[in-house]
Amino acid sequence: MTGRSLKIQKQYLEKAKRALIDLNLTQEVFAETRVGCRRSTISNFLNGKPVARDIFIRACEILKLDWQEITGLKKSSTDKQQTEIDIDALVNQLRKQVKADIENRCGTMRILDMTQPIGLSHIYTQVNILEKILGRRRKEIAELQRDCNLEDFDRFGLGKVTEAKIPAQDAVTKYRKLLILGKPGAGKTTFLKHLAIQCNNGQFQGDLVPFFVTLKDFAESGINLLSYLNCFLSSIKESSLEDLKQVLGSGKALILLDGLDEVLEADSDRVLREVREFSTDFHNNRYVMTCRIAAKEYTFEQFTEVEIADFDWQQITTFANNWFKNKAIKPETFLDRIKEDKPIQELASNPLLLTLLCLAFEESGDFPHNRARLYKEGLDALLKKWDAKRGIKRDKVYQKLWLQRKEALLSKIAWDTFAPGEYFFKQEVAEKYISEYIRNLPGASIDEEALQLDSEVVLKSIEAQHGLLVARAKHIYSFSHLTFHEYFTAREIVIVRQSAEAALPELVSHIFEKRWREVFLLVVAMSDNADRLVLLMKEKIDISVARDEKIQEFLQWLNVRISKLNSKSATELILQVKETKETGDFYVEINVSPSRGVSLYLNISELLKIAKKGNSILYQRMEKFYNRYYNLSPSNKIIQTGKFILQNKLASFLEKMLFKYFNITHNWQFDGEQKTLLIQYYRANQLLAQCLHQECYVSREVRQEIEETLLLPMAEIDRRRQVIRT
Numbered sequence: 001m002t003g004r005s006l007k008i009q010k011q012y013l014e015k016a017k018r019a020l021i022d023l024n025l026t027q028e029v030f031a032e033t034r035v036g037c038r039r040s041t042i043s044n045f046l047n048g049k050p051v052a053r054d055i056f057i058r059a060c061e062i063l064k065l066d067w068q069e070i071t072g073l074k075k076s077s078t079d080k081q082q083t084e085i086d087i088d089a090l091v092n093q094l095r096k097q098v099k100a101d102i103e104n105r106c107g108t109m110r111i112l113d114m115t116q117p118i119g120l121s122h123i124y125t126q127v128n129i130l131e132k133i134l135g136r137r138r139k140e141i142a143e144l145q146r147d148c149n150l151e152d153f154d155r156f157g158l159g160k161v162t163e164a165k166i167p168a169q170d171a172v173t174k175y176r177k178l179l180i181l182g183k184p185g186a187g188k189t190t191f192l193k194h195l196a197i198q199c200n201n202g203q204f205q206g207d208l209v210p211f212f213v214t215l216k217d218f219a220e221s222g223i224n225l226l227s228y229l230n231c232f233l234s235s236i237k238e239s240s241l242e243d244l245k246q247v248l249g250s251g252k253a254l255i256l257l258d259g260l261d262e263v264l265e266a267d268s269d270r271v272l273r274e275v276r277e278f279s280t281d282f283h284n285n286r287y288v289m290t291c292r293i294a295a296k297e298y299t300f301e302q303f304t305e306v307e308i309a310d311f312d313w314q315q316i317t318t319f320a321n322n323w324f325k326n327k328a329i330k331p332e333t334f335l336d337r338i339k340e341d342k343p344i345q346e347l348a349s350n351p352l353l354l355t356l357l358c359l360a361f362e363e364s365g366d367f368p369h370n371r372a373r374l375y376k377e378g379l380d381a382l383l384k385k386w387d388a389k390r391g392i393k394r395d396k397v398y399q400k401l402w403l404q405r406k407e408a409l410l411s412k413i414a415w416d417t418f419a420p421g422e423y424f425f426k427q428e429v430a431e432k433y434i435s436e437y438i439r440n441l442p443g444a445s446i447d448e449e450a451l452q453l454d455s456e457v458v459l460k461s462i463e464a465q466h467g468l469l470v471a472r473a474k475h476i477y478s479f480s481h482l483t484f485h486e487y488f489t490a491r492e493i494v495i496v497r498q499s500a501e502a503a504l505p506e507l508v509s510h511i512f513e514k515r516w517r518e519v520f521l522l523v524v525a526m527s528d529n530a531d532r533l534v535l536l537m538k539e540k541i542d543i544s545v546a547r548d549e550k551i552q553e554f555l556q557w558l559n560v561r562i563s564k565l566n567s568k569s570a571t572e573l574i575l576q577v578k579e580t581k582e583t584g585d586f587y588v589e590i591n592v593s594p595s596r597g598v599s600l601y602l603n604i605s606e607l608l609k610i611a612k613k614g615n616s617i618l619y620q621r622m623e624k625f626y627n628r629y630y631n632l633s634p635s636n637k638i639i640q641t642g643k644f645i646l647q648n649k650l651a652s653f654l655e656k657m658l659f660k661y662f663n664i665t666h667n668w669q670f671d672g673e674q675k676t677l678l679i680q681y682y683r684a685n686q687l688l689a690q691c692l693h694q695e696c697y698v699s700r701e702v703r704q705e706i707e708e709t710l711l712l713p714m715a716e717i718d719r720r721r722q723v724i725r726t
Contacts, residue, residue: 019063057283088207094209097237102199106197107193120197122322122325127168128312130164130307130309132163135474137474140473141425169204177303181308183467191290195256196256208252209253211229218274251283254286276300311349329361329365343371353378373695379407423478424477425476426477427475431459493523529698534706535705553713559716685711
C-alpha cells in the first residue's frame with residue numbers, strides 16, 4: 001500500500017458493500033453525487049483494490065466506516081500507548097531541532113525603509129478575523145451607503161464593518177484548517193510568524209512541531225511538500241524521513257503556509273495540488289495558510305476561509321505604543337496627530353501603511369506638510385515597494401498596463417465616481433471604465449469579448465496585487481481607502497483635467513461641500529502653480545456673502561475688531577484654534593455660537609500684551625484673573641464666552657472686560673439662513689487658509705493678496721483693488 005493510496009482488507013469487504021446497500025444507492029450514483037469520483041474508483045474501493053487516500057477516507061466517512069480499522073492501520077491499546085510515548089519523545093526532539101531556525105526566520109521583521117530589523121515581539125499587535133468574507137456578502141449599494149451621510153460627511157462610514165470579529169489566534173484554535181485572506185499589508189505574514197514564535201516558545205499549541213513554509217520558495221524548489229519539509233529538517237540536523245512521517249501521521253505538526261498569492265502562475269497548479277494532497281494525507285495536523293483576497297481561483301474544500309480585519313483605534317494605539325516605546329518621540333504625540341487628521345487616521349487602519357506613517361513621523365516629529373507627498377509614498381508602497389523589498393515577482397496580467405498607466409486608470413475611475421458621489425460602484429461599472437481605458441492603448445484589441453475578459457483580469461489584479469480597489473460586497477467595489485479615492489481624484493484634476501478652461505471653475509463649484517475638502521488640499525499641494533485655483537476659491541467665497549448687507553456689515557465690524565485684538569493676520573487667526581490647543585495655553589473663544597457668527601480664538605497671553613500696551617486698568621484686572629486660574633487642570637483652561645465652562649464669575653468678568661474695552665461681544669441676531677451662510681463662509685475661508693498654510697507653490701503676490709483680504713467685506717476688497725489699479 002503506497003503512502004498516497006489505501007485499500008480495504010479482505011475481512012471488511014462485505015461490511016463495506018452492506019454499508020452501500022443501506023444507503024440505497026448504486027455505485028454510479030454514490031461515486032458521482034456523494035464522493036465526487038468515477039464509478040470505476042468505487043468499484044476498486046469495494047473490491048479491495050488501492051484507491052487514492054483522500055477519496056478512500058471520504059467514502060468511508062459517508063459510509064460511516066472506520067477507515068483505520070478496515071485498512072488494518074488501527075493499533076491495539078497497548079501498541080497505541082507505546083506509540084504515544086514514542087511520538088511525544090519524537091515531537092520534543094523535532095521541536096528542539098527547529099527552534100533556532102524558527103526564531104531566526106520568524107523572530108524579526110524589516111519593512112519598507114527600516115534601516116535594521118526589529119524584533120517581532122517588540123512591535124506585534126494582535127490582529128482580528130472576520131469569519132465572513134466582506135467581498136462575498138450579498139448586499140446592495142444602498143445598504144452600504146446607509147452608513148454614509150453625504151450631507152454630514154463621515155469618511156469612516158465608507159469602510160464601516162458591522163460583522164463580528166474574533167482574535168486571529170482564537171480562529172486558529174477553532175478551525176483545524178484555516179485559510180486567511182487579506183488585503184496587501186494587512187498583516188498576514190506577520191501573524192503567521194507570530195504563531196510560529198508562539199508555538200516555538202510553548203505559548204500556543206506547544207505540543208506541536210511548527211513548520212513555517214514560504215510557498216514561493218517551496219514552488220521554486222520543484223519537489224513535493226513532504227520532501228521539502230524533510231530537506232528543511234535535514235539542513236538543520238540529520239534526520240529521518242520516517243520520523244517526519246510519524247509526526248505528521250500523528251497530527252503533531254502546525255503547518256504554516258505563507259503567501260499563496262506569491263506563487264507564479266506557472267507553478268500555481270502544482271502548488272495547489274500539493275497542498276490539497278498533503279493536507280489530505282496528513283489531515284490531523286493544524287494548517288494555517290495565507291493569501292491575498294482575489295489573488296487565486298482555487299477551492300480548498302477542507303479549509304475554512306476567513307478575512308483579516310483592518311486595525312481599529314485600539315490596535316493602532318497598541319502598535320504606536322510599541323513602536324515609539326523608549327524613543328524620543330512619545331506615542332501620545334503621534335496618536336494625537338493622527339487623531340486630528342482623519343484622512344491620515346484612515347490610512348493607519350492598514351498595518352503596512354501604519355508602519356509607513358510611524359517611519360515618516362519618526363524622522364521629524366510630524367508628517368510632511370505636503371500631504372500629497374505622504375499619500376504618494378503610501379501608494380508607492382502598495383504599487384511597487386512592498387513586493388520589490390521582499391523580492392516577489394508577480395505575473396503581469398496585462399503587458400501594456402505598466403505602473404504609470406495603472407495610476408492613470410485609477411485616476412480616471414476616481415474622478416468619474418467621486419464627482420457624482422459614487423463611493424461604491426458595481427463590478428461591471430469598474431470593468432467598463434477599465435475596458436474604455438485599455439481599448440485606447442497602442443496595439444490593444446478592439447474585440448469586445450477580449451476587452452471584457454481583459455478588464456475582468458485587470459480589476460482582479462489591482463485588487464489582489466495592490467489592494468487599491470476592493471470588493472465591499474458581492475460584485476460591488478470601492479477604493480480601499482477614501483484617502484486614495486481623493487488622491488486619485490486630485491491627480492486626475494492636476495494631470496489631466498486642469499488644462500481645460502472649465503476644470504478649475506468646476507472644482508471650485510464644490511468648495512462649500514465638506515466631502516471635497518481633502519481634494520482641494522491635494523490639488524493645491526500637487527499643482528506646479530496653484531495661483532489660479534486659490535484666487536478662484538477666494539472669489540467664490542467672497543461672492544457667497546456679497547449680497548447680504550447684514551453679513552457685510554458684520555465683516556466690516558469684524559475687521560476692526562481683528563485689527564485691535566491681534567497683530568496676526570486673519571489667515572493665522574483662523575488657524576489659531578490648532579495652535580492654542582497644541583500649546584495648551586489659556587484662550588478665550590469669541591462669538592462661538594452660530595447666533596454670534598464666526599468663531600475666533602484669542603490667546604489670553606496675547607490679550608494681556610495688548611492690554612499692557614494700551615490699557616493699564618484692563619491689564620491689571622486681567623493679569624489678576626490670569627494668574628489666579630492659570631494653574632488649573634487642562635480641562636478647565638478653556639473659557640468660552642457665553643458658555644461658562646469655567647466658573648461663571650470668571651467668564652462673566654472677561655465678557656464685561658472685553659465688551660468695555662474692545663466692544664467685541666455684540667449680538668448680531670442673525671436669522672437661520674444667515675447663520676448657515678456664515679458657517680459655510682467661515683469653513684470655506686478656513687479651507688483656503690489651510691491650503692495656503694501647507695507646503696505648496698503659490699506666488700508671493702497672490703499669497704499676500706489673499707491673506708490681506710481674508711474675511712474682509714466686499715467694499716473693502718473693492719477699495720483695495722482700486723488702490724492697486726491706480
